[in-house]
Amino acid sequence: MNCKQCQNQLLLYFGQKELPEDLQKHLLECDSCKKYKEDIDALAEKSGSDQNFYPDDATVEQMVNSIDETINNLEHGKITTTKNIWHSYIPTAAAVILFIGLSLIGYLYVLKGNNHQQATINNSDSLIVQTENKDLSTEDLPFLLLEFTSENKENANDLLIDNMTDEDLKYLEKNFNVGEIL
Amino acid sequence: MLKTDRTLFNEWIEEAQNGNREAFSKIVKIMMKPIIAMTYKMTQNIDSAQDLAQDTFVAAWQNLATFQGKAKFENWVYRIATNKCLNYLKKEGKNLPLDNHKAIHASDDPSKEMLNRELRQNILGFMAQLPQQQRLVFELHFYKELTFEEIAQLTGKALGTVKTLYREAIAKLRATALKKGWHR
Numbered sequence: 001m002n003c004k005q006c007q008n009q010l011l012l013y014f015g016q017k018e019l020p021e022d023l024q025k026h027l028l029e030c031d032s033c034k035k036y037k038e039d040i041d042a043l044a045e046k047s048g049s050d051q052n053f054y055p056d057d058a059t060v061e062q063m064v065n066s067i068d069e070t071i072n073n074l075e076h077g078k079i080t081t082t083k084n085i086w087h088s089y090i091p092t093a094a095a096v097i098l099f100i101g102l103s104l105i106g107y108l109y110v111l112k113g114n115n116h117q118q119a120t121i122n123n124s125d126s127l128i129v130q131t132e133n134k135d136l137s138t139e140d141l142p143f144l145l146l147e148f149t150s151e152n153k154e155n156a157n158d159l160l161i162d163n164m165t166d167e168d169l170k171y172l173e174k175n176f177n178v179g180e181i182l
Numbered sequence: 183m184l185k186t187d188r189t190l191f192n193e194w195i196e197e198a199q200n201g202n203r204e205a206f207s208k209i210v211k212i213m214m215k216p217i218i219a220m221t222y223k224m225t226q227n228i229d230s231a232q233d234l235a236q237d238t239f240v241a242a243w244q245n246l247a248t249f250q251g252k253a254k255f256e257n258w259v260y261r262i263a264t265n266k267c268l269n270y271l272k273k274e275g276k277n278l279p280l281d282n283h284k285a286i287h288a289s290d291d292p293s294k295e296m297l298n299r300e301l302r303q304n305i306l307g308f309m310a311q312l313p314q315q316q317r318l319v320f321e322l323h324f325y326k327e328l329t330f331e332e333i334a335q336l337t338g339k340a341l342g343t344v345k346t347l348y349r350e351a352i353a354k355l356r357a358t359a360l361k362k363g364w365h366r
Binding site (some may be wrong): 046047051063 | 203206210211214215216218219223224232236239240243244266275298301302304305315325326345348349352353355356359365
Protein backbone atom coordinates (compact mmCIF):
# COMPACT_ATOMS: atom_id res chain seq x y z
CA MET A 1 0.00 0.00 0.00
CA ASN A 2 1.39 3.42 -0.93
CA CYS A 3 0.68 6.74 0.82
CA LYS A 4 -1.97 7.85 -1.68
CA GLN A 5 -3.90 4.61 -1.26
CA CYS A 6 -3.54 4.83 2.52
CA GLN A 7 -4.85 8.42 2.71
CA ASN A 8 -7.72 7.57 0.37
CA GLN A 9 -8.65 4.70 2.64
CA LEU A 10 -8.35 6.87 5.74
CA LEU A 11 -11.06 9.17 4.34
CA LEU A 12 -13.41 6.19 4.28
CA TYR A 13 -12.60 5.40 7.91
CA PHE A 14 -13.22 8.97 9.03
CA GLY A 15 -14.63 8.89 12.55
CA GLN A 16 -13.92 5.20 13.07
CA LYS A 17 -11.42 3.85 15.57
CA GLU A 18 -10.88 0.43 14.11
CA LEU A 19 -8.80 0.25 10.97
CA PRO A 20 -8.00 -2.71 8.67
CA GLU A 21 -4.70 -4.41 9.22
CA ASP A 22 -3.02 -3.21 6.02
CA LEU A 23 -3.77 0.39 6.96
CA GLN A 24 -2.48 -0.06 10.48
CA LYS A 25 0.70 -1.62 9.12
CA HIS A 26 1.31 1.30 6.73
CA LEU A 27 0.66 3.84 9.48
CA LEU A 28 3.28 2.22 11.68
CA GLU A 29 5.84 2.62 8.92
CA CYS A 30 4.89 6.04 7.50
CA ASP A 31 5.16 9.25 9.53
CA SER A 32 3.50 11.34 6.85
CA CYS A 33 0.38 9.14 6.80
CA LYS A 34 0.45 8.95 10.58
CA LYS A 35 0.32 12.74 10.70
CA TYR A 36 -2.50 12.70 8.15
CA LYS A 37 -4.40 10.24 10.35
CA GLU A 38 -3.99 12.51 13.39
CA ASP A 39 -5.37 15.43 11.38
CA ILE A 40 -8.35 13.37 10.29
CA ASP A 41 -9.02 12.21 13.85
CA ALA A 42 -8.90 15.79 15.17
CA LEU A 43 -11.33 16.81 12.46
CA ALA A 44 -13.70 13.97 13.34
CA GLU A 45 -13.68 15.09 16.95
CA LYS A 46 -14.41 18.67 15.93
CA SER A 47 -17.31 17.45 13.83
CA GLY A 48 -19.11 16.37 16.99
CA SER A 49 -21.83 13.79 17.07
CA ASP A 50 -25.49 13.59 16.23
CA GLN A 51 -26.38 14.64 19.79
CA ASN A 52 -25.01 18.12 19.08
CA PHE A 53 -27.97 18.61 16.75
CA TYR A 54 -30.70 17.17 18.96
CA PRO A 55 -33.66 19.34 19.95
CA ASP A 56 -34.55 19.73 23.62
CA ASP A 57 -37.04 17.48 25.40
CA ALA A 58 -39.79 20.11 25.40
CA THR A 59 -39.64 20.37 21.60
CA VAL A 60 -39.75 16.58 21.29
CA GLU A 61 -42.75 16.35 23.62
CA GLN A 62 -44.55 19.06 21.68
CA MET A 63 -43.87 17.34 18.38
CA VAL A 64 -44.95 13.92 19.63
CA ASN A 65 -48.28 15.46 20.70
CA SER A 66 -48.62 17.25 17.40
CA ILE A 67 -48.02 14.01 15.47
CA ASP A 68 -50.51 12.21 17.66
CA GLU A 69 -53.09 14.89 16.94
CA THR A 70 -52.39 14.81 13.20
CA ILE A 71 -52.82 11.03 13.08
CA ASN A 72 -56.03 11.34 15.11
CA ASN A 73 -57.40 13.88 12.67
CA LEU A 74 -56.36 11.78 9.70
CA GLU A 75 -58.07 8.72 11.10
CA HIS A 76 -61.25 10.63 11.84
CA GLY A 77 -61.26 12.27 8.45
CA LYS A 78 -60.80 15.78 9.78
CA ILE A 79 -57.84 16.37 7.54
CA THR A 80 -58.35 16.04 3.85
CA THR A 81 -55.66 16.07 1.27
CA THR A 82 -55.22 18.98 -1.11
CA LYS A 83 -56.79 16.86 -3.83
CA ASN A 84 -59.92 16.26 -1.75
CA ILE A 85 -60.26 19.93 -0.86
CA TRP A 86 -60.21 20.75 -4.55
CA HIS A 87 -62.83 18.13 -5.19
CA SER A 88 -65.24 19.72 -2.72
CA TYR A 89 -64.91 23.10 -4.41
CA ILE A 90 -65.43 21.86 -7.96
CA PRO A 91 -69.31 21.88 -7.97
CA THR A 92 -69.40 25.35 -6.38
CA ALA A 93 -66.86 26.70 -8.85
CA ALA A 94 -68.76 25.13 -11.76
CA ALA A 95 -72.05 26.65 -10.55
CA VAL A 96 -70.48 30.10 -10.21
CA ILE A 97 -68.90 29.90 -13.66
CA LEU A 98 -72.20 28.71 -15.17
CA PHE A 99 -74.12 31.53 -13.48
CA ILE A 100 -71.66 34.17 -14.65
CA GLY A 101 -71.65 32.69 -18.17
CA LEU A 102 -75.43 32.63 -18.45
CA SER A 103 -75.71 36.16 -17.04
CA LEU A 104 -73.18 37.41 -19.56
CA ILE A 105 -74.93 35.71 -22.45
CA GLY A 106 -78.27 37.10 -21.28
CA TYR A 107 -76.85 40.58 -20.94
CA LEU A 108 -75.30 40.48 -24.41
CA TYR A 109 -78.55 39.16 -25.87
CA VAL A 110 -80.59 41.97 -24.32
CA LEU A 111 -78.00 44.55 -25.35
CA LYS A 112 -78.07 43.33 -28.93
CA GLY A 113 -81.89 43.39 -28.92
CA ASN A 114 -81.93 47.01 -27.75
CA ASN A 115 -79.44 48.05 -30.41
CA HIS A 116 -81.42 46.23 -33.02
CA GLN A 117 -84.61 47.94 -31.92
CA GLN A 118 -82.95 51.33 -32.01
CA ALA A 119 -81.39 50.77 -35.40
CA THR A 120 -84.44 49.36 -37.09
CA ILE A 121 -87.20 51.52 -38.30
CA ASN A 122 -90.43 50.03 -37.18
CA ASN A 123 -93.14 49.88 -39.83
CA SER A 124 -95.72 51.29 -37.47
CA ASP A 125 -93.68 54.39 -36.67
CA SER A 126 -93.26 57.22 -39.02
CA LEU A 127 -89.82 58.05 -40.31
CA ILE A 128 -90.14 61.56 -39.03
CA VAL A 129 -90.73 60.42 -35.51
CA GLN A 130 -87.65 58.17 -35.76
CA THR A 131 -85.47 60.86 -37.14
CA GLU A 132 -86.70 63.38 -34.60
CA ASN A 133 -86.06 61.07 -31.70
CA LYS A 134 -82.61 60.19 -32.89
CA ASP A 135 -81.72 63.69 -33.96
CA LEU A 136 -80.37 62.42 -37.23
CA SER A 137 -78.62 64.48 -39.81
CA THR A 138 -79.19 64.43 -43.55
CA GLU A 139 -76.30 62.00 -44.05
CA ASP A 140 -77.90 59.44 -41.75
CA LEU A 141 -81.03 58.97 -43.76
CA PRO A 142 -79.62 56.68 -46.48
CA PHE A 143 -78.20 54.43 -43.77
CA LEU A 144 -81.54 54.30 -42.01
CA LEU A 145 -83.25 53.38 -45.22
CA LEU A 146 -80.59 50.82 -45.99
CA GLU A 147 -81.04 49.29 -42.56
CA PHE A 148 -84.77 49.26 -43.06
CA THR A 149 -84.51 47.56 -46.44
CA SER A 150 -82.05 44.96 -45.13
CA GLU A 151 -84.61 43.98 -42.50
CA ASN A 152 -87.57 44.10 -44.91
CA LYS A 153 -86.14 42.76 -48.09
CA GLU A 154 -89.38 42.52 -50.05
CA ASN A 155 -90.87 45.78 -51.30
CA ALA A 156 -89.08 47.73 -48.65
CA ASN A 157 -89.30 51.06 -50.42
CA ASP A 158 -93.01 50.62 -51.13
CA LEU A 159 -93.71 49.73 -47.55
CA LEU A 160 -91.80 52.73 -46.38
CA ILE A 161 -93.59 55.13 -48.68
CA ASP A 162 -96.96 53.52 -48.08
CA ASN A 163 -96.62 53.95 -44.37
CA MET A 164 -95.76 57.60 -44.62
CA THR A 165 -98.39 60.24 -44.22
CA ASP A 166 -98.48 63.30 -46.40
CA GLU A 167 -97.23 65.28 -43.49
CA ASP A 168 -94.26 62.96 -43.20
CA LEU A 169 -93.38 63.33 -46.85
CA LYS A 170 -93.62 67.10 -46.71
CA TYR A 171 -91.39 67.18 -43.68
CA LEU A 172 -88.86 65.00 -45.39
CA GLU A 173 -88.81 67.02 -48.56
CA LYS A 174 -88.44 70.19 -46.58
CA ASN A 175 -85.75 69.13 -44.17
CA PHE A 176 -83.79 66.32 -45.89
CA ASN A 177 -82.24 65.74 -49.25
CA VAL A 178 -84.32 62.66 -50.02
CA GLY A 179 -85.69 63.47 -53.43
CA GLU A 180 -83.57 60.90 -55.28
CA ILE A 181 -84.28 58.09 -52.86
CA LEU A 182 -88.00 58.59 -52.69
CA MET B 183 -29.52 0.93 21.97
CA LEU B 184 -29.04 -1.81 24.57
CA LYS B 185 -30.13 -5.35 23.83
CA THR B 186 -33.05 -5.17 26.26
CA ASP B 187 -34.01 -1.81 24.79
CA ARG B 188 -33.86 -3.33 21.35
CA THR B 189 -36.17 -6.17 22.40
CA LEU B 190 -38.62 -3.68 23.88
CA PHE B 191 -38.34 -1.48 20.80
CA ASN B 192 -39.15 -4.44 18.55
CA GLU B 193 -42.18 -5.22 20.70
CA TRP B 194 -43.41 -1.66 20.28
CA ILE B 195 -42.98 -1.94 16.52
CA GLU B 196 -45.05 -5.12 16.48
CA GLU B 197 -47.72 -3.55 18.67
CA ALA B 198 -47.77 -0.42 16.53
CA GLN B 199 -48.20 -2.57 13.44
CA ASN B 200 -51.26 -4.04 15.13
CA GLY B 201 -52.67 -0.54 15.46
CA ASN B 202 -51.44 0.36 18.96
CA ARG B 203 -51.02 4.14 18.86
CA GLU B 204 -49.45 4.31 22.30
CA ALA B 205 -46.67 1.98 21.20
CA PHE B 206 -46.14 4.10 18.11
CA SER B 207 -45.87 7.26 20.24
CA LYS B 208 -43.11 5.59 22.26
CA ILE B 209 -41.22 4.85 19.05
CA VAL B 210 -41.70 8.45 17.90
CA LYS B 211 -40.36 9.73 21.22
CA ILE B 212 -37.17 7.68 20.85
CA MET B 213 -36.61 8.45 17.19
CA MET B 214 -37.66 12.09 17.13
CA LYS B 215 -34.26 13.53 18.12
CA PRO B 216 -32.16 11.73 15.49
CA ILE B 217 -34.78 12.42 12.83
CA ILE B 218 -34.91 16.16 13.58
CA ALA B 219 -31.09 16.23 13.72
CA MET B 220 -31.09 14.67 10.26
CA THR B 221 -33.75 16.89 8.70
CA TYR B 222 -32.08 19.95 10.27
CA LYS B 223 -28.68 19.12 8.81
CA MET B 224 -30.23 18.35 5.44
CA THR B 225 -32.44 21.44 5.19
CA GLN B 226 -30.51 23.92 7.38
CA ASN B 227 -33.79 25.32 8.65
CA ILE B 228 -35.29 24.33 11.98
CA ASP B 229 -38.93 25.03 11.03
CA SER B 230 -38.67 22.98 7.85
CA ALA B 231 -36.78 20.30 9.79
CA GLN B 232 -39.63 19.98 12.29
CA ASP B 233 -42.25 19.88 9.53
CA LEU B 234 -40.33 17.18 7.69
CA ALA B 235 -39.86 15.17 10.87
CA GLN B 236 -43.59 15.32 11.51
CA ASP B 237 -44.36 14.29 7.92
CA THR B 238 -41.89 11.42 8.29
CA PHE B 239 -43.61 9.95 11.34
CA VAL B 240 -47.11 10.42 9.94
CA ALA B 241 -46.00 8.62 6.76
CA ALA B 242 -44.36 5.92 8.90
CA TRP B 243 -47.64 5.34 10.75
CA GLN B 244 -49.62 5.21 7.53
CA ASN B 245 -47.19 2.73 5.97
CA LEU B 246 -46.35 0.59 8.99
CA ALA B 247 -47.94 -2.43 7.37
CA THR B 248 -45.33 -2.33 4.61
CA PHE B 249 -42.44 -2.65 7.07
CA GLN B 250 -41.42 -6.28 6.87
CA GLY B 251 -38.45 -6.25 9.20
CA LYS B 252 -35.91 -6.99 6.47
CA ALA B 253 -33.93 -3.88 7.44
CA LYS B 254 -33.68 -2.17 10.82
CA PHE B 255 -36.77 -0.15 11.68
CA GLU B 256 -34.61 2.96 12.18
CA ASN B 257 -33.21 2.58 8.67
CA TRP B 258 -36.74 2.25 7.30
CA VAL B 259 -37.68 5.53 9.01
CA TYR B 260 -34.42 7.13 7.80
CA ARG B 261 -35.41 6.14 4.28
CA ILE B 262 -38.76 7.92 4.67
CA ALA B 263 -37.00 10.98 6.12
CA THR B 264 -34.46 10.87 3.28
CA ASN B 265 -37.22 10.94 0.67
CA LYS B 266 -38.98 13.78 2.47
CA CYS B 267 -35.73 15.78 2.64
CA LEU B 268 -34.77 15.18 -0.98
CA ASN B 269 -38.27 16.14 -2.15
CA TYR B 270 -38.06 19.29 -0.03
CA LEU B 271 -34.64 20.17 -1.45
CA LYS B 272 -35.88 19.52 -4.96
CA LYS B 273 -38.76 21.93 -4.42
CA GLU B 274 -36.72 24.58 -2.65
CA GLY B 275 -33.84 24.28 -5.12
CA LYS B 276 -30.64 25.99 -4.16
CA ASN B 277 -32.39 28.74 -2.23
CA LEU B 278 -32.28 27.15 1.17
CA PRO B 279 -33.88 29.38 3.76
CA LEU B 280 -30.92 29.44 6.16
CA ASP B 281 -31.84 30.42 9.69
CA ASN B 282 -28.37 31.31 10.94
CA HIS B 283 -28.11 27.92 12.60
CA LYS B 284 -30.08 28.99 15.60
CA ALA B 285 -29.86 26.72 18.60
CA ILE B 286 -32.14 23.74 18.55
CA HIS B 287 -31.03 22.74 22.00
CA ALA B 288 -30.10 25.24 24.68
CA SER B 289 -27.59 23.68 27.07
CA ASP B 290 -27.68 24.58 30.75
CA ASP B 291 -23.94 25.16 30.66
CA PRO B 292 -23.28 28.45 28.78
CA SER B 293 -19.67 27.62 27.86
CA LYS B 294 -20.72 24.20 26.59
CA GLU B 295 -23.54 25.79 24.64
CA MET B 296 -21.11 28.25 23.05
CA LEU B 297 -18.91 25.39 21.86
CA ASN B 298 -21.96 23.53 20.63
CA ARG B 299 -23.15 26.55 18.69
CA GLU B 300 -19.75 26.97 17.07
CA LEU B 301 -19.67 23.31 16.13
CA ARG B 302 -23.15 23.47 14.65
CA GLN B 303 -22.29 26.59 12.69
CA ASN B 304 -19.16 24.96 11.29
CA ILE B 305 -20.81 21.69 10.34
CA LEU B 306 -24.06 23.14 9.02
CA GLY B 307 -22.13 25.73 7.03
CA PHE B 308 -19.97 22.98 5.57
CA MET B 309 -22.90 20.67 4.82
CA ALA B 310 -24.80 23.47 3.09
CA GLN B 311 -22.04 23.57 0.48
CA LEU B 312 -22.16 19.83 -0.22
CA PRO B 313 -24.21 18.42 -3.07
CA GLN B 314 -27.36 16.74 -1.72
CA GLN B 315 -26.18 13.16 -2.21
CA GLN B 316 -22.82 13.80 -0.51
CA ARG B 317 -24.63 15.57 2.32
CA LEU B 318 -26.95 12.62 2.75
CA VAL B 319 -24.21 9.98 2.73
CA PHE B 320 -22.10 12.06 5.16
CA GLU B 321 -25.11 12.37 7.48
CA LEU B 322 -26.05 8.71 7.35
CA HIS B 323 -22.54 7.30 7.74
CA PHE B 324 -20.83 9.75 10.08
CA TYR B 325 -23.71 10.90 12.27
CA LYS B 326 -26.17 8.01 12.01
CA GLU B 327 -23.41 5.36 11.86
CA LEU B 328 -25.07 3.35 9.11
CA THR B 329 -22.71 1.07 7.21
CA PHE B 330 -21.98 1.79 3.57
CA GLU B 331 -23.95 -1.34 2.67
CA GLU B 332 -26.98 -0.10 4.60
CA ILE B 333 -26.74 3.31 2.93
CA ALA B 334 -26.48 1.67 -0.49
CA GLN B 335 -29.61 -0.34 0.30
CA LEU B 336 -31.43 2.70 1.69
CA THR B 337 -30.60 5.02 -1.19
CA GLY B 338 -30.65 2.44 -3.96
CA LYS B 339 -27.12 3.39 -5.00
CA ALA B 340 -24.18 1.12 -5.77
CA LEU B 341 -21.83 0.45 -2.86
CA GLY B 342 -18.89 1.96 -4.77
CA THR B 343 -20.87 5.12 -5.45
CA VAL B 344 -21.74 5.51 -1.79
CA LYS B 345 -18.08 5.11 -0.77
CA THR B 346 -16.98 7.63 -3.39
CA LEU B 347 -19.60 10.14 -2.20
CA TYR B 348 -18.40 9.75 1.37
CA ARG B 349 -14.73 10.03 0.48
CA GLU B 350 -15.41 13.20 -1.52
CA ALA B 351 -17.44 14.68 1.33
CA ILE B 352 -14.63 14.05 3.85
CA ALA B 353 -12.00 15.44 1.49
CA LYS B 354 -14.10 18.61 1.20
CA LEU B 355 -14.60 18.72 4.97
CA ARG B 356 -10.82 18.55 5.47
CA ALA B 357 -10.23 21.27 2.87
CA THR B 358 -12.89 23.50 4.47
CA ALA B 359 -11.50 22.95 7.96
CA LEU B 360 -7.95 23.76 6.78
CA LYS B 361 -9.14 26.86 4.94
CA LYS B 362 -11.18 28.18 7.87
CA GLY B 363 -8.86 26.88 10.56
CA TRP B 364 -11.68 25.52 12.67
CA HIS B 365 -10.38 22.02 13.30
CA ARG B 366 -7.35 23.09 15.33
